[in-house]
Amino acid sequence: xTFPILDLIDVSARSKELIxxxxxxxxxxxxxxACIIGPNGSGKSTLLALMAADLxxxxxxxxxxxxxxxxxxxxERAKQRxxxxxxxxxxxxxxxRDVVEWGRIxxxxxxxxxxxxxxxxxxxxxxxxxxxxxxxxxSLSGGERKRVHIxxxxxxxxxxxxxxxxxxxxxxxxxxxxxxxLLQQVKSGGSVVVVTHDARRVGPISDQVILMSAGxxxxxxxxxxxxxxxxxxxxxGSPLKW
Amino acid sequence: MRSRPAALAVILLxxxxxxxxxxxxxxVADTTTSIIWNIRGPRVVMAILIGSGLALAGVLxxxxxxxxxxxxxxxxxxxxxxxxxxxxxxLGASFNTAFSALGACAGGAIALAVVTxxxxxxxxxxxxxxxxxxxxxxxxxxxxxxxxxxxxDSTATRSVTFWSTGSLSLTTxxxxxxxxxxxxxxxxxxxxxxxxxxxxxxxDRAANALGVNVSAVRYRALxxxxxxVSVGVSSxxxxxxxxxxxxxxxxxxxxxxxxxxxxxxxxxxxxLILVTDTASRVVANPIEVPIGAITAVVGAPIxxxxxxxxxxxxxxxA
Numbered sequence: 001x002t003f004p005i006l007d008l009i010d011v012s013a014r015s016k017e018l019i020x021x022x023x024x025x026x027x028x029x030x031x032x033x034a035c036i037i038g039p040n041g042s043g044k045s046t047l048l049a050l051m052a053a054d055l056x057x058x059x060x061x062x063x064x065x066x067x068x069x070x071x072x073x074x075x076e077r078a079k080q081r082x083x084x085x086x087x088x089x090x091x092x093x094x095x096x097r098d099v100v101e102w103g104r105i106x107x108x109x110x111x112x113x114x115x116x117x118x119x120x121x122x123x124x125x126x127x128x129x130x131x132x133x134x135x136x137x138x139s140l141s142g143g144e145r146k147r148v149h150i151x152x153x154x155x156x157x158x159x160x161x162x163x164x165x166x167x168x169x170x171x172x173x174x175x176x177x178x179x180x181x182l183l184q185q186v187k188s189g190g191s192v193v194v195v196t197h198d199a200r201r202v203g204p205i206s207d208q209v210i211l212m213s214a215g216x217x218x219x220x221x222x223x224x225x226x227x228x229x230x231x232x233x234x235x236x237g238s239p240l241k242w
Numbered sequence: 243m244r245s246r247p248a249a250l251a252v253i254l255l256x257x258x259x260x261x262x263x264x265x266x267x268x269x270v271a272d273t274t275t276s277i278i279w280n281i282r283g284p285r286v287v288m289a290i291l292i293g294s295g296l297a298l299a300g301v302l303x304x305x306x307x308x309x310x311x312x313x314x315x316x317x318x319x320x321x322x323x324x325x326x327x328x329x330x331x332x333l334g335a336s337f338n339t340a341f342s343a344l345g346a347c348a349g350g351a352i353a354l355a356v357v358t359x360x361x362x363x364x365x366x367x368x369x370x371x372x373x374x375x376x377x378x379x380x381x382x383x384x385x386x387x388x389x390x391x392x393x394x395d396s397t398a399t400r401s402v403t404f405w406s407t408g409s410l411s412l413t414t415x416x417x418x419x420x421x422x423x424x425x426x427x428x429x430x431x432x433x434x435x436x437x438x439x440x441x442x443x444x445x446d447r448a449a450n451a452l453g454v455n456v457s458a459v460r461y462r463a464l465x466x467x468x469x470x471v472s473v474g475v476s477s478x479x480x481x482x483x484x485x486x487x488x489x490x491x492x493x494x495x496x497x498x499x500x501x502x503x504x505x506x507x508x509x510x511x512x513x514l515i516l517v518t519d520t521a522s523r524v525v526a527n528p529i530e531v532p533i534g535a536i537t538a539v540v541g542a543p544i545x546x547x548x549x550x551x552x553x554x555x556x557x558x559x560a
Contacts, residue, residue: 017364054447078453085451087366089556091308091443092498102441106453138555149448156452 004063005030005160005191006051011060013050019043020215021050024060028208030159033182033192037199038212039236044195045086045164047212051193052083052162065159078106082156084163088145093136096129096148103155120155126181127151142169150178154185161185163194167202179205203227211235247502250495254509258516262286265520269527280415288413288421289515292478295425295470297511298432300485301504302470305439306463307358307367310552311545313486314471317372318379320480322353323468324405325383325390327476332394338417343424343473350472353379354464365446369552400479407532408479410519417477428469429508431462436501439463443498481534483541484511490548 006028013021021043028034036044049055050062053069062069064080072080082103090099100123104116124130127147132140137148146169153161161182167175175198182192183205196202203209209226211219213235219226232240266282267273296314303312314320326349327342335341357379361372384406391399400412438459441449446456471485488511489503496502515533522533 049447052447052451054450074450074455075453078451081451083448083451085445085447087445087447089445091310091445092305092493094440094443094498098440098499099444102444102452105437105441 002029002031003066004028005065006193007061007063008050008057009061009063011050011057011062013046013055014058015046015055018046018049018055021046022216024050024217026210026217026220028160028191028193030191031186031189032207033186033194033205034208034210035199035202035206036193036195036210036212037197037203038218042212042235043215044212046215047210048083048162048164048193048195052081053077054083075106078156078158080158081160081162082153082158084149084153084161084166086164086168088142088149088169090137090145093138095134096137096140097124097133099137099148100124100129100151100155103152106156106158119157123151123154126154127177143171143174146170147174150181154181159190161190161192163192165195165197167194167196167198175201199227199232213237247496247506251502251505251509254506254513258290258509258512261513261516261520262290265289265516268520268524284415284418285410285413285519286516287418288410288478289519290512291418291421291425292410292474292481293484293512293515294508295421295428295474295511296481296484296515297488297507298429298504299467299470300511301489301500301507302432302435302439302463302467303485304489305442305500306460307361307372308442308445309361309367309369309372310490311369311373311486311548313483314467315380315480315482316486316545317357317376318353318383319350319357319467319471320475320482321380321383321387323347323350323472323475324480325349325387326352326472328387328390328394328399328405330476331399332390337400338414338420338477340420342476343420346472346476347424347468349383350468350475351465353383354468358460358464367446369556403532405479407534407538408481409522409530409532409534410478410515411523411530413478421473421477424469424473428466431466431469432504435459435462435466436499436504439500440498479534481515481537483537483545484514486548487537487541487544488514490544 004027008024008026011024019041036047038044050057056070101120129151150166167178185192203223206223209223211226218235219231227242229242232242265286266278299314304310323346327346330342330345331337357372357375360375361368387405388402391402438454441452441454449456488507492503492507492510496506518533518536522531522536525531
């Protein structure tokens with residue numbers, strides 16, 4: 001029995017800097033992996049920003065775990081969803097461990113520091129960050145830094161992960177490991193929404209593909225329904241063979 | 243390793259006490275009780291207030307605006323505060339009164355509001371824009387200040403040189419009592435925000451996603467900056483680079499965590515102003531070298547290094 005963790009109902013959004021979105025109706029089931037694909041400027045990141053409550057809808061509603069996202073406090077949201085933004089720069093030379101530990105901030109006061117340390121240690125090992133733990137995050141390569149932020153997001157232990165191009169900067173192995181982590185997350189009941197340009201890799205392992213085009217949802221559904229030569233070519237506005 | 247900031251704090255505190263006592267007695271004039279109590283005493287306490295205030299303000303600005311190059315004087319807050327203080331005086335207030343203090347705070351706050359609102363675009367605080375806006379605000383406020391000083395009775399508004407390079411030589415106990423409450427409240431506010439400032443290093447969106455109310459943190463930090471800097475400036479003039487240099491030097495020793503960084507920077511800033519102020523009155527005795535000139539001679543070259551380093555870490559500025 002599944003239920004929607006995230007529901008966007010007739011949502012439109014206008015913002016000066018981001019792409020305008022129109023009439024978005026998307027539902028993400030709990031325990032599923034959804035990927036958002038589409039050409040540059042089609043509104044993928046804007047859609048994710050709406051889901052993250054980084055951007056308020058102009059009309060319509062965004063429901064997170066049955067609650068109106070706009071009526072939740074910052075702290076309540078932080079317990080329900082974790083967000084990986086494209087920006088991975090950290091302004092000051094904090095250590096890798098410091099940055100990963102920040103992922104526990106929403107739970108301060110509700111979990112013990114022993115529990116926090118255990119969660120942090122486990123995720124850091126998963127992302128192979130143990131050897132980098134005491135390095136300043138400002139000294140890392142793009143791929144290493146991305147892994148630090150993915151770890152920070154996982155440590156947050158939110159039921160919903162919203163990841164904007166988590167795979168960029170990662171090498172082939174890094175992407176394979178990321179996919180494995182995301183599938184694990186889904187298997188254990190979590191939900192994941194990823195924005196990606198790598199539809200050929202992420203599309204087939206997703207439960208749902210959201211294909212964006214010009215600020216609208218072009219097609220949404222199972223990978224086999226969306227990832228077709230016809231719909232992709234039409235969304236990208238150019239012949240595209242699947 | 244974790245005990246290092248605490249040990250360093252104790253050591254710095256002892257050095258500050260030693261130098262403060264030394265500063266009371268160093269000098270060619272007779273070290274009579276009256277000179278120590280009425281002239282050097284308030285000066286030493288003011289050095290502590292100014293040094294800790296500027297250094298804390300530097301930490302808060304750098305942390306809340308994710309800008310390693312921020313300094314109260316470089317971004318125009320000090321110039322705004324000086325103008326506000328002088329404006330209050332030319333309207334009839336006396337220096338080191340509540341009215342001149344409020345004038346200084348208003349000037350500092352307006353300057354800070356202008357530069358931050360220009361430099362935050364699409365929820366990203368831009369490093370270079372803040373400094374450029376600071377140049378413009380400093381030039382504008384400096385020009386108005388010059389006009390005000392020129393048309394007023396110069397003994398009332400003090401000289402333009404006093405405002406641009408600072409001096410603690412006019413410090414009285416009344417001045418100390420005017421500045422102290424603002425610095426103490428500002429320091430109190432900054433003490434509550436170490437953890438949120440840490441997370442702001444991730445950028446606005448990521449910090450927000452962790453439940454940190456970024457705008458609220460930023461407002462609180464910038465209000466503290468105004469309190470820490472403005473009234474001090476209206477009393478001793480503009481002393482540049484302290485807020486830039488101290489946090490950087492301290493970060494190199496103890497790392498970037500804002501809890502220890504705030505504490506140690508306050509002590510190190512105090513030490514820096516105590517030492518430079520004592521130097522300013524003894525090196526060329528009987529002439530006083532303006533303290534802001536000393537901090538700028540040291541600070542400006544280091545600023546160049548920091549510009550290069552920040553530009554490299556940000557991947558270059560167009």
